[in-house]
Amino acid sequence: xxxxxxxxxxxxxxxxxxxxxxxxxxxxxxxxxxxxxxxxxxxxxxxxxxxxxxxxxxxxxxxxxxxxxxxxxxxxxxxxxxxxxxxxxxxxxxxxxxxxxxxxxxxxxxxxxxxxxxxxxxxxxxxxxxxxxxxxxxxxxxxxxxxxxxxxxxxxxxxxxxxxxxxxxxxxxxxxxxxxxxxxxxxxxxxxxxxxxxxxxxxxxxxxxxxxxxxxxxxxxxxxxxxxxxxxxxxxxxxxxxxxxxxxxxxxxxxxxxxxxxxxxxxxxxxxxxxxxxxxxxxxxxxxxxxxxxxxxxxxxxxxxxxxxxxxxxxxxxxxxxxxxxxxxxxxxxxxxxxxxxxxxxxxxxxxxxxxxxxxxxxxxxxxxxxxxxxxxxxxxxxxxxxxxxxxxxxxxxxxxxxxxxxxxxxxxxxxxxxxxxxxxxxxxxxxxxxxxxxxxxxxxxxxxxxxxxxxxxxxxxxxxxxxxxxxxxxxxxxxxxxxxxxxxxxxxx
Numbered sequence: 001x002x003x004x005x006x007x008x009x010x011x012x013x014x015x016x017x018x019x020x021x022x023x024x025x026x027x028x029x030x031x032x033x034x035x036x037x038x039x040x041x042x043x044x045x046x047x048x049x050x051x052x053x054x055x056x057x058x059x060x061x062x063x064x065x066x067x068x069x070x071x072x073x074x075x076x077x078x079x080x081x082x083x084x085x086x087x088x089x090x091x092x093x094x095x096x097x098x099x100x101x102x103x104x105x106x107x108x109x110x111x112x113x114x115x116x117x118x119x120x121x122x123x124x125x126x127x128x129x130x131x132x133x134x135x136x137x138x139x140x141x142x143x144x145x146x147x148x149x150x151x152x153x154x155x156x157x158x159x160x161x162x163x164x165x166x167x168x169x170x171x172x173x174x175x176x177x178x179x180x181x182x183x184x185x186x187x188x189x190x191x192x193x194x195x196x197x198x199x200x201x202x203x204x205x206x207x208x209x210x211x212x213x214x215x216x217x218x219x220x221x222x223x224x225x226x227x228x229x230x231x232x233x234x235x236x237x238x239x240x241x242x243x244x245x246x247x248x249x250x251x252x253x254x255x256x257x258x259x260x261x262x263x264x265x266x267x268x269x270x271x272x273x274x275x276x277x278x279x280x281x282x283x284x285x286x287x288x289x290x291x292x293x294x295x296x297x298x299x300x301x302x303x304x305x306x307x308x309x310x311x312x313x314x315x316x317x318x319x320x321x322x323x324x325x326x327x328x329x330x331x332x333x334x335x336x337x338x339x340x341x342x343x344x345x346x347x348x349x350x351x352x353x354x355x356x357x358x359x360x361x362x363x364x365x366x367x368x369x370x371x372x373x374x375x376x377x378x379x380x381x382x383x384x385x386x387x388x389x390x391x392x393x394x395x396x397x398x399x400x401x402x403x404x405x406x407x408x409x410x411x412x413x414x415x416x417x418x419x420x421x422x423x424x425x426x427x428x429x430x431x432x433x434x435x436x437x438x439x440x441x442x443x444x445x446x447x448x449x450x451x452x453x454x455x456x457x458x459x460x461x462x463x464x465x466x467x468x469x470x471x472x473x474x475x476x477x478x479x480x481x482x483x484x485x486x487x488x489x490x491x492x493x494x
Contacts, residue, residue, distance in 0.1 A: 010140050014038060015101070052090065066362050070093070115128050122141070123135075143346060150332055152328060159329075166321070170198075183209045184212065184310070184325045187330075188215050190332065191330065196209065197286060216269060219266045220355075222282060223263075233437075299312040306319075334386065382402060
């Protein structure tokens with residue numbers, strides 16, 4: 001098989017939200033040449049694989065790439081998101097990224113290799129005809145693959161399914177046209193929530209739905225993440241309230257009780273303590289609908305589905321061949337080890353602000369475009385871990401605050417943040433500061449009073465949780481007949 005060589009300044013592996021935001025900013029702010037390569041036929045990453053009824057969790061206004069708005073800048077007037085900034089559908093997002101790619105290609109400095117697999121040597125092999133292209137990056141190799149989201153259609157169930165059992169992905173569910181006795185949703189994350197809402201929207205009786213939720217999650221309230229002018233005071237008030245809740249909290253449970261009381265965090269079942277936090281965002285109207293499903297199974301993860309029963313970690317429940325089981329248990333957000341973003345010839349994009357993949361990728365590209373020294377770049381881009389458990393809410397908050405403090409020392413970077421479409425909040429708040437407003441001034445006073453003590457209290461709560469976890473691990477290892485599991489060493493608090 002013949003081999004060609006393609007030499008560019010940057011090779012970006014992955015054409016999802018992160019890779020596209022990187023490419024957009026690099027081409028806008030430098031004269032560099034870029035090659036983008038992906039295993040999929042179209043840009044947009046996991047949005048190409050997602051179920052048909054998927055939508056963004058948060059506003060379209062802060063998603064995508066810096067150079068091109070997503071959506072029409074409207075407020076939804078109908079549905080479960082009524083009164084809030086619009087949420088793009090999966091189809092809209094795929095079309096958007098296709099438009100972005102065409103915009104990049106017209107620059108003459110970007111090349112696109114869809115349907116290609118890339119190995120560690122930089123060899124890209126076509127999945128269509130096997131032709132090979134050796135990719136050479138003169139400046140950097142950008143590994144955006146770690147940001148790839150796992151969805152059911154690409155990541156099958158982690159449990160056994162007997163022959164004769166109907167187990168569908170959410171996509172297959174929309175195509176199912178046979179009689180159904182009951183629906184069984186497997187999973188407790190955002191995909192499961194979306195699937196539950198879709199079933200209810202189709203008129204399915206909530207009492208005919210069984211929802212297997214191995215873990216409960218803390219959920220962000222979408223009303224508090226609205227980055228446009230009509231919601232500026234409300235959004236700022238929520239930010240201030242977070243600091244105040246932390247400042248006044250006497251313990252970790254007390255903190256989450258305060259956050260819930262202020263409607264900053266939510267949960268589907270108020271009687272069950274969440275053990276998961278994954279940046280999922282819901283409206284209060286969506287939460288009301290989800291609570292209509294009362295047949296919730298909390299017996300751990302599914303181990304297997306047989307013709308007449310579902311086996312779980314802590315027991316079993318009955319099922320039948322006329323039940324439709326919906327696999328919503330794919331991993332979702334990937335959680336790899338935190339590592340430096342800038343690594344010599346390699347860039348590994350990660351969150352720089354909590355729950356903000358597109359913004360973080362664009363900022364990383366801007367740092368690459370404007371700063372020479374990797375040590376300086378890394379000082380401006382300490383990674384914010386991808387969350388998994390409730391205490392990660394604090395860890396994300398603390399690292400985001402540290403990053404923002406570092407950014408505040410650089411006037412050029414502050415100007416970029418105020419102009420950035422993906423950041424939005426900096427420009428919005430800067431505009432408010434220019435217009436006298438008693439409510440805004442009061443919020444600024446409260447913020448000044450709560451910010452520093454709030455951050456100190458968050459750090460103390462994280463340290464306390466870490467010590468408690470370590471103490472529990474030592475006790476566990478001292479139990480007679482129990483050997484420490486090497487695979488669990490170094491795990492974060494669960």
